[in-house]
Amino acid sequence: MPHLSVIVYGPNAQGRLNELLGSLESHPLAGTEVIVAAVGDWARETAEGHAPETVVVPLPEGTGDAAARAAGAAHASGRWLHFVHAKDGLPAGAPRLIAERIAELEDTGATGTDGAAFDVLLLDHVTTTWRTSAAPSRDGRFLAAVGRDALTLNQGANLLRIAPLLGNRVLRADFWRAHEQLLDTDDEPRAAHAALLHADRVACLNQVAYDNRVLRPESLPPLAPEDRLALIDRYESLLPLARDRRAVHTVLYDLMVRDLVRTFAREDMPDPVAREFFRRASLAAVRWRPEGHQRPPGLEGVRHSLLEEGAYSKYRAFQAANRTRRAARKAVRTRKRQVSAKVRDHQYRRALSRPVDPNLAVFAAYWERGVSCNPAAVAAKLAELAPHIHRVWVVNKENAALLPPGTDHVVPGTRRYWETLATARYLVNNVNFPNAMVKRPDAIHLQTHHGTPLKRMGLDQMEHPAAAKGLDFAALLARIDKWDYSVSANSHSTRMWERAYPARYTSLDYGYPRNDVYYTATAADVRAARERLGIAPGRTAVLYAPTHRDYEAGFTPRLDLAALADRLGENTVLLVRAHYFYGGAASPLTGLRRSGRIIDVSTYDPVEELCLAADALVTDYSSIMFDYANLDRPIVVYADDWETYRTTRGVYFDLMAEHPGQVARTQEELTEVFLSGAWRDESAAKARAAFRRRFCEYDDGRAAERVVRRVFLGEPEEALPPVLPIEERTPAPTPEEATA
Secondary structure, eight states: OOSEEEEEEEOOGGGOHHHHHHHHHHSOOTTEEEEEEEESHHHHHHHHTTTTTEEEEEEOTTOOHHHHHHHHHHTOOSSEEEEEETTSBOOTTHHHHHHHHHHHHHHTTOBOTTOOBOOEEEEEEEEEOSSOSSEEOSOHHHHHHHOSSOBOTTTTGGGGGSOOOSTTEEEEHHHHHHHTTTTOOSOHHHHHHHHHHHOSOEEEEEEEEEEEEOOOGGGSOOOOHHHHHHHHHHHHHHGGGGTTOHHHHHHHHHHHHHHHHHHHHHSOOOHHHHHHHHHHHHHHHHHTOOTTOOOOSHHHHHHHHHHHHTOHHHHHHHHHHHHHHHHHHHHHHHHHHHHHHHHHHHHHHHHHTSOOEEEEEEEEOTTTTOSOHHHHHHHHHHHHHOTTSEEEEEOOTTTGGGSOTTOOEEOTTSHHHHHHHHHEEEEEESSOOOTTOOOOTTOEEEEOOSSOOSBOOGGGGGGOHHHHTTOOHHHHHHHHTTOSEEEESSHHHHHHHHHHSOSSOEEEESOOGGGGHHHHOOHHHHHHHHHHHTOOTTOEEEEEOOOOOTTSSSOOOOSOHHHHHHHHOTTEEEEEOSOOSOOSTTOTTHHHHHTTSEEEOTTOSOHHHHHHHOSEEEESSOTHHHHHGGGTOOEEEEOTTHHHHHHHHOBSSOTTTSOSSEEESSHHHHHHHHHTTGGGSHHHHHHHHHHHHHHSSSOSSOHHHHHIIIIISOOOGGGSOOOOOGGGOOOOOOHHHHTO
């Protein structure tokens, strides 16, 4: 029996079906069947082009979504059903992610005290419109907050706030059959909410496994008056299901009032329809209001009050007054910005008329966050080799208080900031300075970058809109045209920078200055780093440092840290460089934090010190792996969503084939890598050696010196310290060596 049935249903809207089925074919998964409930000839012909792997259920033109879903489910033999509309998409490997999460839950006995299995698995998703591609949802924080276990909707009422799509929930087949009549509706949001309200228990997969494609409204038939009123009917049918569950009732009621108010405000309804909508919405808001319910504060509360009052004329007057108020405020803000911009431009132009100061250097890193990364290493070496050059850091107001004592700095937007940018001879950054910065002919712009590229960068992001997120490529090109030098750690980076950032700069194949410490640090430095972190002698410290996902609304945990720490034992300390949704006295991590077995190092700087303290690194696709490889210590790649990441973000090489040690695709695999000793076995060392040869090519401990001598002191290339062959380099001592 197949484990999972993917049921594709509906007409071939705007020709999307072939793309969807092609994606499923290119990433087949054993134990998964694909059934297409094809509505109309075009959908049938398209689906038949993918047979026999795909089971085709032909349906007549005009068959509704509910009937199509039912027809597809009738042919399904899987224990779990994933309904996917023919207009939508599935990220590469989505069925595998779903199947593995279900297996994990079933293997760990994801049932409640009453023994009930979970009925619904909720997924994260992205949204593609006619204007944007794969925009992340806001559901990640709700999915992450639930944790790894199944729970009742009473325990996780906020899960009702997840986008009401059938595609972002997978249903147990027996559950579907038991409630099919209750879920039989062409109103997808109603069916999606009803599935949660009827489920005994739900679980979550906080990874993207669905692409909701929103069709342009102008390409669809116009809405009839009764279509708008159907929104009220939807909630009137759902709220009785939550009547005896206070938390669920409250969340569902809040969703109803929010949707009613937004629909009334945003939909251009004829006045008779608007009045009837408002009247019925008002009755529903009063009828279903939970006892003791508090309205939200501010203007939203006023809107709710007027709706419950049924005050149509007052509400319209309130809307008009708000529009007038917003327009007036916008005009005032626009005028202030215009005046400020004129003053700034005048000051900047005056500063640009002054001579360039040959002994002034401006440094910035990570969008003005502070002294860090390659710019910090260059500045430190500059102080040693050319102390006559004055160093000024650009730091935002929030981080200025965290600067090392005596650091000269300017705050972005201030008069001194623009004057400093205008007159500095040297401009150093690991990202980019603002578009408004003028690059003077006798100024030197040094771009240090802040990592070796696995993911696509610069112009290469044009093919991956989820990563680009509206990036202005013309402005990007204008910024890179200001570069004079680009620092590189390896020839891979050099080639990728020249491709992603095509301009006339000179590539400095000198290594990353921030990585010098991995060859200059002593045993005492390693011991001191571990002492500052509170790592007891003899314990194995594992640094876990995942990267950001462009397709997620925010950071969501990918590992159950409590379970991992429990399996690895008391002798292992996890250094976690990420913000987890674990908190409160009931958190399973609380005791582990107190015992020092889990240490939150999310805000710890510098990151190089964390690397020196760690016996091993666990990461996914973060560039920290390329830097850590300099230490020649074990690296484990935890790639639970590689296919999704590779598709949405784009990558320059296959990390699964060219990895720096061991690779784990599930938490169980990751745990086994450490328990079996594979994390530091011969095969891991062999893979790490090949990785180091390729990506630590120029890092030998003297990168900052080469940069300073070439860029600031003007020494010729042949006079610079040559790069040591990798076999002649000696990395900093391991923690074990440092305590020997």
